[in-house]
Amino acid sequence: xxxxxxxxxxxxxxxxxxxxxxxxxxxxxxxxxxxxxxxxxxxxxxxxxxxxxxxxxxxxxxxxxxxxxxxxxxxxxxxxxxxxxxxxxxxxxxxxxxx
Amino acid sequence: xxxxxxxxxxxxxxxxxxxxxxxxxxxxxxxxxxxxxxxxxxxxxxxxxxxxxxxxxxxxxxxxxxxxxxxxxxxxxxxxxxxxxxxxxxxxxxxxxxxxxxxxxxxxxxxxxxxxxxxxxxxxxxxxxxxxxxxxxxxxxxxxxxxxxxxxxxxxxxxxxxxxxxxxxxxxxxxxxxxxxxxxxxxxxxxxxxxxxxxxxxxxxxxxxxxxxxxxxxxxxxxxxxxxxxxxxxxxxxxxxxxxxxxxxxxxxxxxxxxxxxxxxxxxxxxxxxxxxxxxxxxxxxxxxxxxxxxxxxxxxxxxxxxxxxxxxxxxxxxxxxxxxxxxxxxxxxxxxxxxxxxxxxxxxxxxxxxxxxxxxxxxxxxxxxxxxxxxxxxxxxxxxxxxxxxxxxxxxxxxxxxxxxxxxxxxxxxxxxxxxxxxxxxxxxxxxxxxxxxxxxxxxxxxxxxxxxxxxxxxxxxxxxxxxxxxxxxxxxxxxxxxxxxxxxxxxxxxxxxxxxxxxxxxxxxxxxxxxxxxxxxxxxxxxxxxxxxxxxxxxxxxxxxxxxxxxxxxxxxxxxxxxxxxxxxxxxxxxxxxxxxxxxxxxxxxxxxxxxxxxxxxx
Numbered sequence: 001x002x003x004x005x006x007x008x009x010x011x012x013x014x015x016x017x018x019x020x021x022x023x024x025x026x027x028x029x030x031x032x033x034x035x036x037x038x039x040x041x042x043x044x045x046x047x048x049x050x051x052x053x054x055x056x057x058x059x060x061x062x063x064x065x066x067x068x069x070x071x072x073x074x075x076x077x078x079x080x081x082x083x084x085x086x087x088x089x090x091x092x093x094x095x096x097x098x099x
Numbered sequence: 100x101x102x103x104x105x106x107x108x109x110x111x112x113x114x115x116x117x118x119x120x121x122x123x124x125x126x127x128x129x130x131x132x133x134x135x136x137x138x139x140x141x142x143x144x145x146x147x148x149x150x151x152x153x154x155x156x157x158x159x160x161x162x163x164x165x166x167x168x169x170x171x172x173x174x175x176x177x178x179x180x181x182x183x184x185x186x187x188x189x190x191x192x193x194x195x196x197x198x199x200x201x202x203x204x205x206x207x208x209x210x211x212x213x214x215x216x217x218x219x220x221x222x223x224x225x226x227x228x229x230x231x232x233x234x235x236x237x238x239x240x241x242x243x244x245x246x247x248x249x250x251x252x253x254x255x256x257x258x259x260x261x262x263x264x265x266x267x268x269x270x271x272x273x274x275x276x277x278x279x280x281x282x283x284x285x286x287x288x289x290x291x292x293x294x295x296x297x298x299x300x301x302x303x304x305x306x307x308x309x310x311x312x313x314x315x316x317x318x319x320x321x322x323x324x325x326x327x328x329x330x331x332x333x334x335x336x337x338x339x340x341x342x343x344x345x346x347x348x349x350x351x352x353x354x355x356x357x358x359x360x361x362x363x364x365x366x367x368x369x370x371x372x373x374x375x376x377x378x379x380x381x382x383x384x385x386x387x388x389x390x391x392x393x394x395x396x397x398x399x400x401x402x403x404x405x406x407x408x409x410x411x412x413x414x415x416x417x418x419x420x421x422x423x424x425x426x427x428x429x430x431x432x433x434x435x436x437x438x439x440x441x442x443x444x445x446x447x448x449x450x451x452x453x454x455x456x457x458x459x460x461x462x463x464x465x466x467x468x469x470x471x472x473x474x475x476x477x478x479x480x481x482x483x484x485x486x487x488x489x490x491x492x493x494x495x496x497x498x499x500x501x502x503x504x505x506x507x508x509x510x511x512x513x514x515x516x517x518x519x520x521x522x523x524x525x526x527x528x529x530x531x532x533x534x535x536x537x538x539x540x541x542x543x544x545x546x547x548x549x550x551x552x553x554x555x556x557x558x559x560x561x562x563x564x565x566x567x568x569x570x571x572x573x574x575x576x577x578x579x580x581x582x583x584x585x586x587x588x589x590x591x592x593x594x595x596x597x598x599x600x601x602x603x604x605x606x607x608x609x610x611x612x613x614x615x616x617x618x619x620x621x622x623x624x625x626x627x628x629x630x631x632x633x634x635x636x637x638x639x640x641x642x643x644x645x646x647x648x649x650x651x652x653x654x655x656x657x658x659x660x661x662x663x664x665x666x667x668x669x670x671x672x673x674x675x676x677x678x679x680x681x682x683x684x685x686x687x688x689x690x691x692x693x694x695x696x697x698x699x700x701x702x703x704x
Binding site for chain 1: 679680681682683684687688691
């Protein structure tokens with residue numbers, strides 16, 4: 001297994017996540033896609049760590065995981081609040097902050 | 100110790116009237132009450148007079164005593180101070196101002212008693228403000244504070260000329276006085292600015308380059324011409340007679356118009372450095388003295404006679420300074436303050452009795468109003484230079500100064516003016532006080548004692564002040580020798596001839612003389628309306644188009660530029676705000692595109 005293969009997977013996952021983020025209208029879907037992007041970065045970090053024998057990348061991956069957990073907590077809380085006030089989770093409808 | 104006994108009364112004399120003026124201006128019930136305001140104002144004037152006499156009576160070592168606080172400073176260095184400066188000149192002027200102001204305010208108690216009470220309160224508020232402004236100017240330690248007082252007396256002059264504001268002519272006269280003097284005050288401002296540019300300060304005693312001195316003093320002299328009613332800027336003074344007569348006595352005869360001459364005396368160290376300016380002053384002053392005397396001969400309004408006489412006498416003073424003799428000008432200012440205030444107040448007393456300014460409706464008042472007639476006579480004789488009275492000494496010393504300078508043509512002009520002065524004062528006295536009383540004059544009564552009292556005080560001053568020339572000169576540390584020489588004899592003879600001519604012409608045929616072809620022709624030649632027309636056409640032809648042009652530039656170019664920047668900002672933001680859609684996905688797209696651009700830039704470079 002080459003470094004290149006793993007990086008292809010990472011890039012593919014990142015693009016999938018980005019595509020999902022840009023096309024989803026449901027907030028929960030967007031949140032999931034953002035998670036996919038974060039994990040694609042994790043894959044790249046771990047791959048580099050593995051092929052260069054440097055543990056720093058893995059340490060960083062653990063950091064990213066704990067950060068994404070925190071992010072999801074805040075994000076889901078916001079989603080719940082959004083649902084409570086608007087009775088839906090459609091991001092296109094939630095544009096009141098423009099005014 | 101000397102500092103305190105000198106400066107504290109001077110500071111009191113300055114700020115007490117300000118306090119009263121503010122009190123009357125702010126506390127409306129006192130002002131509306133009228134008599135309370137009058138009492139406060141007169142009390143303040145008397146207090147200021149006592150303080151001024153106290154300052155004047157202190158022994159004087161010839162050094163100015165200054166109390167001041169820093170007004171403006173730059174980098175810790177004082178540029179200009181605000182305070183009082185006491186020396187012989189300012190101490191004596193302080194006494195003159197407060198004494199005449201006190202006399203005039205007491206006189207006003209009788210003269211203005213029929214006014215509505217609120218108008219009376221307004222009147223005395225202005226009077227207190229005037230005493231403050233005048234003292235501010237008199238005690239000024241530098242030219243900038245002098246300018247402040249100068250503008251404030253201009254303001255009170257405007258307010259008091261327009262006192263009967265229901266009368267359109269009074270409003271017109273007030274605006275005219277303000278307009279002409281402000282035009283001249285531009286000169287003061289320019290002079291101050293150029294003085295500051297060349298010397299870095301506003302001192303009376305700066306030493307300047309010859310050209311700089313000429314520019315500065317010519318600018319200052321323009322302001323003096325406006326304030327002291329020198330030809331051709333004298334046109335406002337006759338109209339200023341629309342104000343109440345005591346106001347004319349105080350502002351437009353004794354003190355405010357003399358402020359111009361006081362400036363010349365005060366800043367004489369500056370003027371002495373500019374021989375060109377002195378020459379201009381010599382000629383303007385002597386011409387004004389003669390011209391105004393001619394005009395005074397043909398006036399039928401008693402106040403206008405006195406107004407033109409004031410112009411004429413101020414011309415004497417300006418010419419004296421022009422001849423390099425500031426002291427004689429100052430001496431004449433002092434004697435003139437006494438006898439001209441006296442003449443105006445006495446004229447006010449007759450106007451009060453007859454209810455008219457017109458000499459034609461007076462006559463025979465001598466028997467009805469003996470005190471007024473006697474004091475007016477004393478003032479008229481003093482003005483005419485009758486030997487032994489105050490005007491004689493000061494006028495004579497001015498003539499001597501001109502002779503010493505060798506200014507023969509101005510001297511002749513002034514001698515002719517002296518003759519005319521005696522003539523028109525004789526004419527005025529005869530028309531007002533002698534002959535048969537008719538109309539209102541037949542029922543005239545002597546004025547009450549609060550009006551005759553000030554007349555007697557000023558009359559004694561007009562009688563005696565001339566004899567104190569030496570003591571006065573010592574006080575202001577100037578040389579003064581009075582000798583009754585050939586010139587004095589000529590001047591006295593001319594004066595007596597003028598009086599005699601007036602008596603022979605007017606005592607018999609009275610008003611027929613005024614209808615004689617010679618005087619009617621003279622009236623049409625020396626008519627002030629020509630000068631007025633000059634100002635109006637100058638205003639329409641020059642000032643208005645200039646102002647319109649500047650207005651256009653300001654409105655469309657200066658304002659246009661400012662408005663353009665504002666409009667640009669608005670238009671840009673109107674376009675930019677479309678970017679804010681409120682749609683989260685749009686923002687994410689923006690973030691992604693931004694990231695790609697940054698990355699691409701990193702790769703390329």
